[in-house]
Amino acid sequence: MNERMKRILEEHGRRYGQGQDIRVFRAPGRVNLIGEHTDYNDGFVLPIAIDRDTTIAATPRKDGLIRLHALDFDETVVFDTHRMEPRINTGWGRYPYGVAAVLAREHVALRGCDGVVQGTVPIGAGLSSSASIEMATATMLCAFAETEIPGTRLARLCQMAENEYAGVNCGIMDPFISRLAQPHTALFIDCRSLDYTIIPFDAPDYALIVANTNRPRGLADSAYNERRRECEEGARLLGRHIENIRALRDVTPARFDAHRSVLPDIVARRCEHVIRENDRVMQSVETLIKRDFARLGALMNDSHDSLRDLYEVSCRELDTLVDIARRCDGVAGARMTGAGFGGCAIALVKIEAVETLETAIRREYPQITGYPADVYVCQPSGGAGEIV
Ligand code: GLA
Numbered sequence: 569m570n571e572r573m574k575r576i577l578e579e580h581g582r583r584y585g586q587g588q589d590i591r592v593f594r595a596p597g598r599v600n601l602i603g604e605h606t607d608y609n610d611g612f613v614l615p616i617a618i619d620r621d622t623t624i625a626a627t628p629r630k631d632g633l634i635r636l637h638a639l640d641f642d643e644t645v646v647f648d649t650h651r652m653e654p655r656i657n658t659g660w661g662r663y664p665y666g667v668a669a670v671l672a673r674e675h676v677a678l679r680g681c682d683g684v685v686q687g688t689v690p691i692g693a694g695l696s697s698s699a700s701i702e703m704a705t706a707t708m709l710c711a712f713a714e715t716e717i718p719g720t721r722l723a724r725l726c727q728m729a730e731n732e733y734a735g736v737n738c739g740i741m742d743p744f745i746s747r748l749a750q751p752h753t754a755l756f757i758d759c760r761s762l763d764y765t766i767i768p769f770d771a772p773d774y775a776l777i778v779a780n781t782n783r784p785r786g787l788a789d790s791a792y793n794e795r796r797r798e799c800e801e802g803a804r805l806l807g808r809h810i811e812n813i814r815a816l817r818d819v820t821p822a823r824f825d826a827h828r829s830v831l832p833d834i835v836a837r838r839c840e841h842v843i844r845e846n847d848r849v850m851q852s853v854e855t856l857i858k859r860d861f862a863r864l865g866a867l868m869n870d871s872h873d874s875l876r877d878l879y880e881v882s883c884r885e886l887d888t889l890v891d892i893a894r895r896c897d898g899v900a901g902a903r904m905t906g907a908g909f910g911g912c913a914i915a916l917v918k919i920e921a922v923e924t925l926e927t928a929i930r931r932e933y934p935q936i937t938g939y940p941a942d943v944y945v946c947q948p949s950g951g952a953g954e955i956v
Contacts, residue, residue: 598618602849604871604881614756621700633646634646634647636681645664648680695778741759748951775918778944782940808830821843
């Protein structure tokens, strides 16, 4: 047993007494290789689950009370699933609360529990710490309720929890990958049909580096919701001229080029990003299958440039990380990952260049931006489940 697990179990014992029937659940965070801001446009994404997760150790209770203690914040939340009271709508507690509320609405026979929660996904860093706590909670609650919900449906329910209880109108990518990921692979997800294909991430000569800007994300949520509205507006306007447009997913690059002029400039730029990004995701799947990592890197670079210039969700700190990476020999490509406005960048880099890149980021990034640099090599991991 590793140190972390020991700490979690000890804390559980200290708070709730030695439970015989203690069970442990985990759900990972993610990076997205490519396909940014496409999920809520019914488009395509290509995420990877990372080797950082939220872990919950819990024992079931006979009543409906849920008591969860977060080791990282030294804070406990308590609510009663039979009445869903008191309502929790601030802090980390709103994530497990939201999931329980959505599952209760689905008529899952929730049981109470005493749990200790601990996370290794950095919070607010765009690596889906929220999806990981939601999915870890959902996995635990379903196990205690002895209810099996298919992974794609559970992802949808966690997305609803985030939309309704955390106020972010996010898409389905983060909970989806947190649940359905498999080790050493990426998932190619069609966010309309929810069909997905497991794509081996078979890159022994390359590493995937994650670098955190450490920049507070400020107004990220409201800007995210605004982008979403702009996309919906674009689909609506284009739908007046092109048949069968339900979402930007339905607009091909050629059609877009032909009708771009019907859109206000800002909306046109947002749409252009999404439409071409969908195309890049499909090309990226091919590159992974053919193991053409140089080409994948080039697509990642194009994706970042488009997010910076057309979708306008990058920021100076993300651009700085990406620039440092691109100047480094052995880097195939680099881009921001996740919603943007801060958070993390990823770089696909030859193994022998990893150290040079890490050193360059640690040296140059704080000097340029004033924020500390956090860099690590991430391993594509498996999805949520019970640790036995
Ligand atoms: C956030 C959201 C996702 C997705 C990305 C951008 O991570 O939670 O649903 O929209 O931003 O690709």
